[in-house]
Amino acid sequence: MDPYALLGVSRDATQDEIKRAYRKRARQLHPDANPGDSAAEEQFKQVTHAYELVGDPERRRRFDQFGDGGSNSGGGGQDPFGFGDIFGAFFGGDSFGGRRGGPQRAPDAEAILDLDLSEAAFGITRRVEIELMTACADCEGSGCAPGTHPSTCSDCGGAGEVRQVRRSILGQIVTAAPCQRCSGLGNIVPSPCTHCSGVGVVRGTRTLEVEVPPGIDSGQRLRLTGRGPSAPRGGPNGDLYVTIRVRSHATLRRDGYDLIQVCRIPMTSAALGTHLTITTLDGDIEIEVPPGTQHGSVFRERGRGIPVLQGRGRGDLLVQVDVAIPQRLSDEESDVLRRFAEMRGEEVTSVDEHGFFSRLRSAFQ
Numbered sequence: 001m002d003p004y005a006l007l008g009v010s011r012d013a014t015q016d017e018i019k020r021a022y023r024k025r026a027r028q029l030h031p032d033a034n035p036g037d038s039a040a041e042e043q044f045k046q047v048t049h050a051y052e053l054v055g056d057p058e059r060r061r062r063f064d065q066f067g068d069g070g071s072n073s074g075g076g077g078q079d080p081f082g083f084g085d086i087f088g089a090f091f092g093g094d095s096f097g098g099r100r101g102g103p104q105r106a107p108d109a110e111a112i113l114d115l116d117l118s119e120a121a122f123g124i125t126r127r128v129e130i131e132l133m134t135a136c137a138d139c140e141g142s143g144c145a146p147g148t149h150p151s152t153c154s155d156c157g158g159a160g161e162v163r164q165v166r167r168s169i170l171g172q173i174v175t176a177a178p179c180q181r182c183s184g185l186g187n188i189v190p191s192p193c194t195h196c197s198g199v200g201v202v203r204g205t206r207t208l209e210v211e212v213p214p215g216i217d218s219g220q221r222l223r224l225t226g227r228g229p230s231a232p233r234g235g236p237n238g239d240l241y242v243t244i245r246v247r248s249h250a251t252l253r254r255d256g257y258d259l260i261q262v263c264r265i266p267m268t269s270a271a272l273g274t275h276l277t278i279t280t281l282d283g284d285i286e287i288e289v290p291p292g293t294q295h296g297s298v299f300r301e302r303g304r305g306i307p308v309l310q311g312r313g314r315g316d317l318l319v320q321v322d323v324a325i326p327q328r329l330s331d332e333e334s335d336v337l338r339r340f341a342e343m344r345g346e347e348v349t350s351v352d353e354h355g356f357f358s359r360l361r362s363a364f365q
């Protein structure tokens with residue numbers, strides 16, 4: 001959904017202009033002014049939602065950058081590829097009012113950008129090639145053969161739509177439909193460009209630089225205003241939405257703005273203490289595991305996590321220690337452990353290979 005189009009303002013309108021446009025539209029469409037008109041009620045809701053998105057400067061900034069999905073970007077990880085709302089918004093509905101003659105705005109397009117964890121964390125400018133409808137080079141997007149110009153459609157007089165008035169028992173009913181002759185564009189190309197058959201756009205490849213802000217997470221979308229497909233016959237470009245997908249990291253897992261790393265250490269290291277070398281996004285660091293560390297203990301390295309998207313500071317790195325209990329002990333190792341248990345006055349109940357219990361407390365006496 002494009003709140004600017006719904007409100008009938010340009011993308012660089014001031015907050016004041018947006019407010020005035022909303023008040024005007026809301027007055028026209030308000031349910032009290034249109035009792036029983038469900039279409040007006042639906043439009044009223046859409047216009048109100050549009051105003052919610054761009055009526056406040058902070059929310060508007062988010063919307064301009066991230067589209068509809070960015071307005072509720074909280075922690076990371078939500079909205080895993082919730083494309084539903086986007087597809088609904090741009091491929092389904094061309095139905096919002098204000099369809100006038102003349103070049104129409106191109107639909108929006110969507111692309112996916114795969115990033116490594118550190119690229120998502122620190123941000124990156126990535127050059128991407130994307131296949132889009134682009135303006136025809138031969139006719140510069142006009143659709144007209146060289147030296148010719150479009151002429152006003154005679155069926156609709158350039159309005160792009162044809163109105164019909166019918167009388168019924170309920171009174172006059174006015175219906176408007178897109179003009180068939182000019183496909184709603186309001187003009188006709190008398191001698192079409194041969195390269196694009198008069199459409200003004202051809203399928204092509206465009207190279208774009210996508211600036212990814214630090215802290216972005218999988219499923220979040222960037223909105224590249226006006227950098228989407230070109231429109232037939234010189235209409236405004238659509239937007240390009242870039243959905244971010246972050247590849248999983250070998251050792252680090254993201255949780256909001258924190259990073260989690262699980263380290264497995266032998267039980268002897270847990271008991272005696274040790275140093276661990278941890279790979280972080282900033283390079284390797286060493287952390288100290290004190291003697292007597294328990295299974296599941298978590299060590300927090302402040303500020304070694306993900307930078308906060310559009311904010312300050314970074315999350316933390318949480319190093320979780322898993323204590324590995326040795327398996328398949330040799331006879332000698334078992335003896336040492338039994339003696340160790342004995343020294344500590346711990347009762348040892350063994351299970352032999354046939355599954356029988358035997359008490360060994362006195363075996364060494």
Ligand SMILES: [Zn+2]
Nearest residue numbers: 136139193196
């Ligand atoms: Zn052309």
Ligand SMILES: [Zn+2]
Nearest residue numbers: 153156179182
């Ligand atoms: Zn027409």
